């Protein structure tokens with residue numbers, strides 16, 4: 001087959017596979033927002049049928065033949081072009097999927113499903129020993145997967161690579177160590193400060209209908225396109241790209257707390273604006289797909305933290321918030337900003353503030369590494385968790401449910417996933433710093449309610465690229481610097497230095 005013909009076949013094949021996957025996304029959205037409980041069993045059958053089709057298509061030997069026929073044809077012509085990137089990424093995905101024996105893939109899927117079910121049952125009972133055998137099995141299988149896939153450095157790299165292409169333990173460890181020592185230092189100064197915010201000023205009545213209207217207006221002003229999206233309520237907020245022109249977000253509402261829904265919406269809108277900025281023309285190919293979990297998270301965290309928690313943002317939105325929520329009329333701007341930016345070491349990662357959040361991620365990263373390296377076994381995992389919690393944050397969980405069992409990830413075998421949360425924060429800070437140096441004083445823009453220059457910058461430098469460049473290269477190209485922890489550390493020191501006077 002000539003290269004051009006092989007490429008066209010691959011493109012059509014992958015677009016159709018992506019259409020099937022987008023059907024699963026729609027089913028998943030429906031399951032989380034609309035589906036009656038009685039539909040559960042049938043929905044599982046639907047997912048299984050689609051997953052089987054998708055797996056067959058992704059591992060189809062014809063894909064391998066067509067990739068071989070493409071050879072280096074596109075690389076020689078235009079190494080950084082759309083076709084070259086698509087072939088490179090199709091090959092990467094095909095290599096991974098075909099290196100994992102079918103038996104192992106089936107065993108992993110079953111162990112993940114069993115593990116999650118077991119976690120849901122054992123966590124409320126604080127039953128670590130009841131959960132542990134499931135985790136042991138998942139670690140065993142994922143080690144097997146790492147050996148099957150192969151790695152240059154160590155087994156953990158093979159797992160990491162699934163979520164963040166090209167990322168390695170050797171690159172992450174020094175980056176995270178720098179970050180940890182800087183954050184620990186900042187946290188120490190904050191703890192020693194006499195200044196304290198008063199978060200009780202936020203605890204008040206926020207009618208759900210008003211929250212919905214306010215959140216919608218905020219998302220729209222930031223640039224989330226409602227003609228290609230919608231917001232619904234769910235227990236666990238998420239964003240999902242059904243396809244071009246249809247990127248949905250969900251949130252949850254708490255009548256006593258505005259932050260939960262609002263910052264959740266801003267976070268998910270950040271993910272969704274990335275998805276809305278992906279190329280429609282290249283849908284179904286890597287050039288029209290998001291590049292990695294870390295880059296995806298950089299988009300959500302940039303809007304949530306660097307925009308949504310900034311002084312300029314609240315200078316614009318607090319007067320509007322006071323119209324929606326009379327309880328905020330007596331709350332001053334400086335007190336409000338300090339309260340929403342309170343730093344307080346806490347047990348639960350997903351509730352952590354901007355300063356301590358990365359310490360939660362690094363704790364999991366270090367434990368996962370030790371588990372994969374065989375330096376730690378699950379019998380000693382809760383003890384190791386508590387020790388690190390004490391070392392990093394100075395607090396200790398009262399039980400397993402609020403400690404080692406708090407996140408769903410390990411129960412589904414998602415090992416190597418957590419580092420992408422911190423990479424997201426590092427990338428967000430570096431991108432924001434680069435955008436700010438081009439756009440001028442961002443706080444002044446935000447104060448005017450003008451968020452489009454920032455969104456446009458992200459569209460051009462990140463969104464439009466899809467997966468044409470590997471994650472680190474994309475960030476390097478957008479910012480002109482090798483990714484590191486510098487921008488995040490500078491940003492945190494400046495912001496919290498001012499707030500806490502340290």
Ligand code: ZN
Nearest residue numbers: 267271297300
């Ligand atoms: Zn996210």
